[in-house]
Amino acid sequence: GQQVMQIPQYQHVQEGEDFTTYCNSSTTLSNIQWYKQRPGGHPVFLIQLVKSGEVKKQKRLTFQFGEAKKNSSLHITATQTTDVGTYFCAGLEPLGGATNKLIFGTGTLLAVQP
Amino acid sequence: EAQVTQNPRYLITVTGKKLTVTCSQNMNHEYMSWYRQDPGLGLRQIYYSMNVEVTDKGDVPEGYKVSRKEKRNFPLILESPSPNQTSLYFCASSLIPRGANVLTFGAGSRLTVL
Numbered sequence: 041g042q043q044v045m046q047i048p049q050y051q052h053v054q055e056g057e058d059f060t061t062y063c064n065s066s067t068t069l070s071n072i073q074w075y076k077q078r079p080g081g082h083p084v085f086l087i088q089l090v091k092s093g094e095v096k097k098q099k100r101l102t103f104q105f106g107e108a109k110k111n112s113s114l115h116i117t118a119t120q121t122t123d124v125g126t127y128f129c130a131g132l133e134p135l136g137g138a139t140n141k142l143i144f145g146t147g148t149l150l151a152v153q154p
Numbered sequence: 155e156a157q158v159t160q161n162p163r164y165l166i167t168v169t170g171k172k173l174t175v176t177c178s179q180n181m182n183h184e185y186m187s188w189y190r191q192d193p194g195l196g197l198r199q200i201y202y203s204m205n206v207e208v209t210d211k212g213d214v215p216e217g218y219k220v221s222r223k224e225k226r227n228f229p230l231i232l233e234s235p236s237p238n239q240t241s242l243y244f245c246a247s248s249l250i251p252r253g254a255n256v257l258t259f260g261a262g263s264r265l266t267v268l
Contacts, residue, residue, distance in 0.1 A: 046196075073257075075257075082260060083257070083259045085256040085257065128197065130257075142257070144196050144197040146194065146195060147196050
């Protein structure tokens with residue numbers, strides 16, 4: 041079935057270093073959402089991208105949606121210990137008519153060493 | 155406070171002993187869904203409901219049942235739990251069916267089946 045691949049699975053950085061996680065779909069997506077799950081917590085919505093080539097920023101976080109609407113990335117500049125957690129992308133796949141399916145990526149676990 | 159409430163948060167049970175994980179939301183959301191989270195596999199959808207009395211299978215429905223008799227409640231039923239159902243379970247809801255809007259997740263229910 042349809043999959044959304046996310047890489048890397050795990051990333052360990054020193055505090056202050058940058059971090060990027062990538063999300064790839066084999067099919068065109070209607071939109072893509074990003075969620076963050078703190079250790080021991082639940083996924084929390086961060087942002088949604090809808091347009092081809094769209095770029096959005098939230099402070100040190102930059103989100104991009106590819107031109108073909110098949111891939112996305114999340115870049116964190118100058119990581120802080122508060123950035124620790126698992127980042128999930130979730131692609132909305134159109135199935136025809138008004139029907140869509142939200143497919144989660146496998147997630148990237150970010151560890152930040154002070 | 156707008157939220158999704160799951161109970162129990164933690165449960166240890168034995169093979170074959172029926173159990174129910176409750177989920178309730180106070181946001182008048184139409185769409186509700188259950189996910190399981192396992193290491194390396196991300197969030198996989200078990201069942202979802204687009205409205206009262208409307209439920210459908212997700213990607214991993216085997217061994218689970220659900221019901222949606224009221225808009226606010228969406229319980230997950232394990233009729234005869236097995237060890238491979240040991241997992242972290244999340245209930246989620248959204249205002250617009252099929253995840254076109256963002257998902258609000260519950261705090262999670264960690265289930266261990268011995």
